[in-house]
Amino acid sequence: MANAQLQSVLDHIDADFDNSLERLFALIRIKSISADPAFAADCKAAADHLAKDLTTVGFATEVRPTAGHPAIVGKSNGHGAAKPHVLFYGHYDVQPVDPLELWHRPPFEPVVADHADGRKIIVARGAEDDKGQLMTFVEACRAWKKVTGSLPLDVTVLIEGEEEVGSKNFVPFLEENKDEFKADFALVCDTGMWDPNTPAITTSLRGLLYEEVKIKAANRDLHSGVFGGGARNPIRVLTEVLGGLFDADGRITIPGFYDGVKDVPPEVLEQWKKLNLTPESFLKPIGLSIPAGEKDRLLIEQISSRPTCDINGIWGGYIGEGSKTVIPSLAHAKVSFRLVEGQDPLKIRKAFRDYVSARIPADCSVEFGDHSAGAAIALDWTMKPLAAAKQALTEEWGKETILMGSGASIPIVTDFKKTLGLDSLLVGFGLDDDNIHSPNEKYDLKSYHKGIRSWARILAALAEMPR
Amino acid sequence: MANAQLQSVLDHIDADFDNSLERLFALIRIKSISADPAFAADCKAAADHLAKDLTTVGFATEVRPTAGHPAIVGKSNGHGAAKPHVLFYGHYDVQPVDPLELWHRPPFEPVVADHADGRKIIVARGAEDDKGQLMTFVEACRAWKKVTGSLPLDVTVLIEGEEEVGSKNFVPFLEENKDEFKADFALVCDTGMWDPNTPAITTSLRGLLYEEVKIKAANRDLHSGVFGGGARNPIRVLTEVLGGLFDADGRITIPGFYDGVKDVPPEVLEQWKKLNLTPESFLKPIGLSIPAGEKDRLLIEQISSRPTCDINGIWGGYIGEGSKTVIPSLAHAKVSFRLVEGQDPLKIRKAFRDYVSARIPADCSVEFGDHSAGAAIALDWTMKPLAAAKQALTEEWGKETILMGSGASIPIVTDFKKTLGLDSLLVGFGLDDDNIHSPNEKYDLKSYHKGIRSWARILAALAEMPR
Structure with missing residues (x-):
């Protein structure tokens, strides 16, 4: 041609x-x-x-x-x-x-x-x-x-x-x-x-596991003035469960989550360092300054070679104008994971669900929904x-x-x-x-x-x- | 007459x-x-x-x-x-x-x-x-x-x-x-x-302090595939902050929260014990069985004489049908406290806001709104x-x-x-x-x-x- x-x-x-x-x-x-x-x-x-x-x-x-x-x-x-x-x-x-x-x-x-x-x-x-x-x-x-x-x-x-x-x-x-x-x-x-x-x-390319979580406590919405202190609040349960997903060093705490994850080869890491992807160049344009991932990893690793977890949505209780002293019966979240080579989406799904289920009080229940599970x-x-x-x-x-x-x-x-x-x-x-x-x-x-x-x-x- | x-x-x-x-x-x-x-x-x-x-x-x-x-x-x-x-x-x-x-x-x-x-x-x-x-x-x-x-x-x-x-x-x-x-x-x-x-x-009567919390991270919503792992997720921050409000014994962890709170006089406690308010009678009708408050307190104390905290609403990110791999810029919650005699609502408000503010990453910010503060x-x-x-x-x-x-x-x-x-x-x-x-x-x-x-x-x- x-x-x-x-x-x-x-x-x-x-x-x-x-x-x-x-x-x-x-x-x-x-x-x-x-x-x-x-x-x-x-x-x-x-x-x-x-x-x-x-x-x-x-x-x-x-x-x-x-x-x-x-x-x-x-x-x-x-x-x-x-x-x-x-x-x-x-x-x-x-x-x-x-x-x-x-x-x-x-x-x-x-x-x-x-x-x-x-x-x-x-x-x-x-x-x-x-x-x-x-x-x-x-x-x-x-x-x-x-x-x-x-x-x-x-x-x-x-x-x-x-x-x-x-x-x-x-x-x-x-x-x-x-x-x-x-x-x-x-x-x-x-x-x-x-x-x-x-x-x-x-x-x-990272894989994607996308889960939905619904925690159920009482059989109806309750008034916090009558039941507050005695009745389980599913939003509290949800925040405790999700609030524990990361440790102080930014690592995801789900048992087995990092199994099979390999480090980037040293020569690739050297090449990446030369690209000079900094908090200044990458985060400043979006109004941030501190890399949010694992503290012992470069920012470029955090966003490309390391698996991550994000809560993409959360909701429960009264979310309108003003105030309502309600203890809701339900609390929800959408949670997704970016997976890297070596991680099996179905194993991670099970590990996540086990992690959450183990933290649900005996008189509450949890349901999961799946939106995607790609390696x-x-x-x-x-x-x-x-x-x-x-x-x-x-x-x-x-x-x-x-x-x-x-x-x-x-x-x-x-x-x-x-x-x-x-x-x-x-x-x-x-x-x-x-x-x-x-x-x-x-x-x-x-x-x-x-x-x-x-x-x-x-x-x-x-x-x-x-x- | x-x-x-x-x-x-x-x-x-x-x-x-x-x-x-x-x-x-x-x-x-x-x-x-x-x-x-x-x-x-x-x-x-x-x-x-x-x-x-x-x-x-x-x-x-x-x-x-x-x-x-x-x-x-x-x-x-x-x-x-x-x-x-x-x-x-x-x-x-x-x-x-x-x-x-x-x-x-x-x-x-x-x-x-x-x-x-x-x-x-x-x-x-x-x-x-x-x-x-x-x-x-x-x-x-x-x-x-x-x-x-x-x-x-x-x-x-x-x-x-x-x-x-x-x-x-x-x-x-x-x-x-x-x-x-x-x-x-x-x-x-x-x-x-x-x-x-x-x-x-x-x-x-218990008093009521009702606060609204808005955590702001990036200057816009982000795609988790591009920024996940590197950019702070305000829902993660919110769940970590709220998920830490209670210790393993059900006590509220805000410093100074229980200052000035008195125990119920022994004779009143004796009278209360006789009322026989049990998980069976109080929680079973609402589908629960385990008192959610401080573990060393009677259920009747948890719901009447002890101060409490409830997350009445939480929201952020994508909460519609299906999935969206977004890292939102904002996360919100409505949090209220039932206060007892001896607690000053304005002091508790300051203690709560200090507690939250101390846990916000340096590149994020938090705003508070007040809905009520009654002793x-x-x-x-x-x-x-x-x-x-x-x-x-x-x-x-x-x-x-x-x-x-x-x-x-x-x-x-x-x-x-x-x-x-x-x-x-x-x-x-x-x-x-x-x-x-x-x-x-x-x-x-x-x-x-x-x-x-x-x-x-x-x-x-x-x-x-x-x-």
Whole structure:
């Protein structure tokens, strides 16, 4: 494939960028919140919209039912064995938007705004995660098709609608249709860059165990003036249980939690030290200054190679305006764990539940709910597509591409390996300050524009790589 | 005053009881939730309704503005120095109704229902606290007026609309108009009986300190995949702080919390032991079995003579359906303390705030809000009205009236003493299973009926007592 052809594709991307932006906005405007059943129709609408759009790029596209929100399958074949066949993965569902009052503008009305430091940013729920990211790939394909009449290699696009709720129904769908998704490897666009100017490929991912805890005490809400002091308060029980999850050194106290966790190799640790990730650079922008993890670990270890625990939500009793002297009958929490290689999510789940259950008074009870249980994954650093993509990214951004570990979980990568036998190449253009899962989510305009260009280059490089 | 006259009043109460019930229902139907600004107009409507009703009983009545919800003042004079002049206190405001889904029927549509054990009960928000209770007094006055043309003594009725939110604006109103509320003593109907058949007069009350805590960590909500392990989670901080409020023996760990707290005199403790308040009798009906307070104290001490702490509400992060891997920027709790004689609410407030503040990481912050700070009060067991009321109650119920301490707080009693110099006589007909402040609040039909009869007798006894 000639460099000239690639250059024409890149030029077209630049010339057509306003339209690329408008197509992203159209997708963002659909409120595809997968966690809330009230938005089920919006999820379906987003799938239909995206499928229609993929058809215009030349994919043979279907919206496919699952037991939950539908998936989209798009196929572009024709190269046969001469070229690699890639499976691209993304998700059209987004996180809930609460607390709504913290958004500066309506979350589903995307705009291009000015960041305080001068960067142009796209602001909306899904601007990054994952609508902006997946559209970088779609737009790169569109440019290839427009300029050359075809894609440089065979591509299957697979987009799900339940990533933000643990892909519970998508994984069975994958299993049932695995023959259809044969490919050489997967491309996943749901990760970040090292910084706004430095591209990165993610080569390890933490797993995610997400649990819900409900503690029940009395058979009804009680008045603290009558029962206070004598009747068990489930919020007190909950705070005592959760308040004991960490010791004074920031270590998680659940027995067996660190079993199987390996230290990062000394040479990698040396490399990480050179990256100079400091509380000043990492925490100050979010208003903090003291690393919250294990005291004897570097901040970069705390956020990438060490397992963690976060209480993502807690509620119980009277939480409205003013005061109510109630002893509630129930108290709840959502607790999640980022897991690293060597930790078995199901064993950690059992250890957590045992830990909690052992601390529940005999006249109270506890119920657990599970939202997800995905293991960590380390990718093959020697895979050929990785070298090709690394080179393409470096050319686009003019800076050496960094291979990095990610604290986030993308359980689908494990499922692709298990179900389809595919390795994944994780390339994405998100940034730490994108506020994904938070109010005022954004995506740098540069991430979107150069993200599209990056994929155009990667597709060329993958088509050309030695097989 | 002839016994025959009292008997006629009691007979009239029995004959008119259906109407008494309908008048209570009419008051209950007004949604006078004082804590929620959305119900401000309902509070005003309840005040207007009650004032109009008091006028029909012969009181010279006014709805009086305060800085918050209005108060009602009703006066019935004419006896001069020959008879005592009493100040009756009640409140027309009620607690919020959430969680609404736990109510078996709409909270503001009162009905008479059958309790599982055969008792007839009035079910609605405010059925007991305090609409049912205050109407026992109003209906007793109505019967006296109807049968004899007047009340047996001078009565000022003073009904507020902010008891459930700490009477913040009512107390200044009291202070500003104190000359108007001169009386010999106060009658307060906001307490309970010993059991469904045994009347009681409450002779000591715990105080109430009610605090709100807001812990702030990062300057925005964060994604746990990016920041988990490195960034402080305010829910973790909150659970660690609140989870440390009690030691393994159930004692509150705030330094100085128990300073000034006296043990109950041995003879009172002996009397209490005889009452045989057991986990079986007290906790089993609410589905519990293990006393939750200080391990070295009797259950009756835990709920009446010992200071307590309850977390009445807690919230933070994602509390909707499904999962969200968020590290929130804020975590909140509502924490209240029942105080006993010897504890200074303001000192305890400072000790609590110091305790919390000392446990907040240097890069997080905490804000406090105060909902109430009322001291405990012990009433004068030798006051003459107490002997008269005790005798009247014993005659009505056919069982010896018990003088008891209450775990609940009625801060107005302290304010009456401080502002007006008045002692209070606390007579009420509530029961431990009334679900006040909870879904499915109820008032025994017997409490309401015999409560009216009780006040009719007490008014007679107070008018006749030696001065």
